[in-house]
Amino acid sequence: MVLKIDNVTKIYRNGRGIKDVSFEVNEGDIYGLLGPNGSGKTTTMKIITGLSRADKGDVQILGKAVKDGGENSMEQVGCLIEAPAVFEYLSARRNLEIAAAYYPNIKAPRIEDILKQTGLLDYQNDKVREFSLGMKQRLGLGLALLSNPKLVILDEPANGLDIEGMVDIREIILKQAKNNGITFLISSHLAHELEMICNKIAVMKDGSLLATATMEEAMTQGGNLENFFLQTIRSEKEVAQ
Template sequence: MTMDPVAVSVKGESVVRVERLVKRFGSRVVLHDVGFEIRAGEVLGFIGPNGSGKTTTIRCIAGLMRMDAGNVRILGHDVHADFERAIAQVGCLVENPEFYKYMTGLTNLKLFARMYPDVDASRVDQVVVRVGLENRIRSRVKTYSLGMRQRLGIAQAILHRPAVLLLDEPANGLDPEGIRDLRLLLRSLADEEGMAILVSSHLLSELEQLCDRVVVLRSGRVIGEGDMASMLAASGPVACEVAFTVGSPAHALEILGGERPGLSRLEGETVVVTCLREEVPEKVAALVGVGIAVLSVVPTTASLEDRYLQMAGGGGVE
């Protein structure tokens, strides 16, 4: 039994093409002319704050929602006009990974396997090992942690060797080890099997090490798109918040420029200052120079909103 042979896509070839997607909920427009593509062999980061339309976009690509305008093509098949052939090439995990909780993980996977002509028992076993669930696959899903359900969610999505993998916030509920496993798995699916992978997240930091490219969504509009590396570089100096834990906080605040709303403030024993990363050493030096004991210096990441904006303006657009 063979399926439509997945024209094992040439790396870099466009697999999913989203064009001028418009979606309204009543009179509210939640997606404005969203357009981008997912290419074979790449992991595309889909970034945006909560409510920016990431999940809605993914639902439209997966055919769960109708779009009001625009179209989605998967290997040339329109997702509405030619739903069955288009969706046969898609594996997806939209929102929380929900399963039939009264069945075992394996029974769940077998249900989905039965829906594809070329997925047999050995493929199911192979996928189970691949997501690292072999020890618990015969337990009922109701006993699974969120992390385990995420793994099972990935398993059902890759069961039929789709050309495209759509993952909505897959890192939710994963522990650091789980996140590392996920990263390795997705990398190998992209690099070795040439899958086109879309991973959404509201945390840029989650995606930095995983993605080849990113698309940034904000209020239903694509505000930036480009290479991960060049985008990070193009975003230029990034302001971040640094928390200085010091011996005499009040004095330190004075040395660092006094209380300035939005820039520096006192938080108990720590002074929190917003500055460029490059300025941190000189600030430490200033404090040490007047004899203040610096107990710790903890940079927190820049606010996401700022980085999105910088990316949008920073020329990271094709």
């Protein structure tokens, strides 16, 4: 087990947030968190990565509870949440070098490798402010992968990208999962995007996790992930009525 979320609740002052969210991500999973805007995906990811604190519930990463000093297991986690945290006036390479300085063992060949894997080698000396959204997102993904983490958490990595941009991100994720055994947790409001890469799925709406399923189960039940999502939220409504 790489990640375990147990009954996590966080309610903001305005009464919104997430309630009793539980799910498990195992080694090798590409786990999709599917939900419309405002369903609680970012809040869930912020709590997992320690950017936000839960009111209630537990998060375990690689077997260690985050709140009991398991922050150390965060060294095994890479993340891209909201816009990538990059210095716009510096080059892609410089951004990677600065991030690498936080780790004892990341040397120049690893930076070269990341530039290659994210298709940025030819643009390594260009300033990030001149980058397209897709290039910025690839750099953000490169930064998340830099320390060779076991788990990578990506919040809406395809958001705002054009078709090619989406394909690039998808291919990098699939390659990293296959070649380096990296486990991924990926959020999206686009069912199709997750359907193409994930082996497991959780459906969120209005701060609650409504269902979890393997992609196979979701396909058997819905024919495609969008239908599975619609069926899930409709049956939830019926139960509520």
